[in-house]
Amino acid sequence: MPVKDCKTEQLIKETAKRIFLTEGNMFATTQDIADAAGVNRTLLHYYFRSRDVLFNMVFKEALTELRERLHEVLGSQLAFKQKIDNLVSVFYDELIKFPYLETFIALQLNQEPAKYEELFTGLPGGKERLKNFLKEIQREMDNGHIAEMKPINFFINLFALMAYPFVARPIYLKMFDLTDAAYNKLLTERKKSIVSMLFKN
Amino acid sequence: MPVKDCKTEQLIKETAKRIFLTEGNMFATTQDIADAAGVNRTLLHYYFRSRDVLFNMVFKEALTELRERLHEVLGSQLAFKQKIDNLVSVFYDELIKFPYLETFIALQLNQEPAKYEELFTGLPGGKERLKNFLKEIQREMDNGHIAEMKPINFFINLFALMAYPFVARPIYLKMFDLTDAAYNKLLTERKKSIVSMLFKN
Amino acid sequence: MPVKDCKTEQLIKETAKRIFLTEGNMFATTQDIADAAGVNRTLLHYYFRSRDVLFNMVFKEALTELRERLHEVLGSQLAFKQKIDNLVSVFYDELIKFPYLETFIALQLNQEPAKYEELFTGLPGGKERLKNFLKEIQREMDNGHIAEMKPINFFINLFALMAYPFVARPIYLKMFDLTDAAYNKLLTERKKSIVSMLFKN
Amino acid sequence: MPVKDCKTEQLIKETAKRIFLTEGNMFATTQDIADAAGVNRTLLHYYFRSRDVLFNMVFKEALTELRERLHEVLGSQLAFKQKIDNLVSVFYDELIKFPYLETFIALQLNQEPAKYEELFTGLPGGKERLKNFLKEIQREMDNGHIAEMKPINFFINLFALMAYPFVARPIYLKMFDLTDAAYNKLLTERKKSIVSMLFKN
DNA sequence: AATGAATGAGGCTTCATTCAT
């Protein structure tokens, strides 16, 4: 019985996103996804042709969404500190949705570099905006607002502090015997402290 | 690669470690591993019974090694700052060998929690030592050496700053058009700055 | 291609005939046929219930048409040689339309004999007319117009000389580096020589 | 239980040859072939990697064998008539083994021309030998031994008379209500008459 | 009459694993 009108395609895609990027289940089969979405497995091929296509589409969309939201912040006219603050907020939103996005990209890039070429070259004006942001970082160092280091390292620190706790969540849950709720509380507290970590005093 | 020669069993295990934990190829088949080791695929089962056993053994060994080295540092009588310094050095050594160790654990924990139970419970006196370290962190905060935050967050920050750049290496290579050598240089520079990030002025 | 316009049913059937019997594409899917006809795949089932029904209908129609035209010639009051001459002409006409008709029947008969039963039993007066023709052949041999052999062999020779060059066309195109046009010219020339092959001097 | 020592590969190939080329079952699945050979389906992939590879290997081998045997005759120093006589014998031997060889090639050439390229270009000195044979035919015409026509048409006639009755066997069995034995007898008689068909008186 | 969505059957292939030597 067709239940979802014309939204089955969306349903499958969203389910795949959840399984791949939220739950981090790289090995999910087409059957797993179909079951989770409550649809016939064949429909997955009907709409997306192959698991591979779906897999990549899901990545591409999530990455594009993340990139666009981040670039919006980077391109804004806010003061640097405020910009970072917004960046953290935006990144948190996305990481809650897709904590495994970066991990997967990293894993896949090692294995099939060619396939992910476009994900990095395809952004119009992306490299430029990135360069501008690095310059902005340099300026802040020159002004003494942030510690001296290579701007790229500041950039990496920023994303490390934001992304890593999401990726490593299951480990720390075990390691410190935390509930999901408790860990979420921790993450919220971190949100504020990340900025203070990055800026002097 | 220096491999304990003459022992096929060792050879297979080391090869599997390299493929899984260094190259991050989660999908490597027994054939892939056997080929990379230059041995017959069947030998893998002869020595390790199944892919799964090998897979877990590799994790367990790598994690145990890492844990022991870290605990050695944590349990030492050094001053806190010096301890952190040593920790970074030790962790860097391990991450160079197995950059994907944590990532894989995180990925696997979501999918087969039961299987990784022992990796966290099996450490004698582990939890205790961890608690002591968290207390030590708290003390440093009380002394005003490091910024106020939950000790766990300091702990997570520490590992985020160390681990993330290794895992995300392929992404940043692409994003900033860096060579492997240039990225390695960056990582070395980070090593020093991590400590200064964590401590006040 | 002249197709009975406005009737989708006709269009599908004609397209199927072309694909199966003219182009010899046994493996054509319902999608292939629908695409070639420019209609929705489902219509194929709407009109013909199943691929199988369409497949057989196409055969039956083509075979019936061929049979009727041949029987008309066989049953005519012409002199034997003239009859053969007409037969060749008629058969050529049909082979140009459906070069793979006989090949397919032969292939299918091995695989699903039951299904093609009716194609051979369903011709009213067919066996009789065939027998009469064989007798006519015998008479011609007795009169010394054609070489002595079993009448059936004469019959088979006749059809071999006519049909084989159509079926094997792709092979000879390759083998002798011929264009389609050149091969067609060859076939036209053969038309005349077939009769002279079959009759004495 | 492994029954056939190291000959399983051969067994599978021979079975596939029989099914494809002797029985003319183009649609045979890997399961059909494995069942007929009495082996596990997976072995087919173990030895041949894919159905496609097996399919093509079978064709290539059969065609190569046929070609080599025919070329041997064509290149012999026998008198023309004797040569044709031998050719018929050799071709009969092969057609009894693989009656559908030519039919399949013809069918496949329409659908995947590229794949069969090598089957025609790969024969060393093939084209030349063919040309020489055509010249030989021309000479025989000039000498008045055979009827005047394009040499290629003589060539095609020869193969039509030989090959067609094998391909169309199932049709004529039905059409003339013949047993297999009776049809075989017919074919044997044809063997002699083919030569007399091709030569003047 | 026509169409997009949905489904079940079945094919090909890969993989981990076991057997026999």
Add this chain to the structure above:
DNA sequence: TATGAATGAAGCCTCATTCAT
């Protein structure tokens, strides 16, 4: 210890077909 052969499970995908509109 080592290896080629064999096997079962399971995955992906395509296809014919049906449903609902």
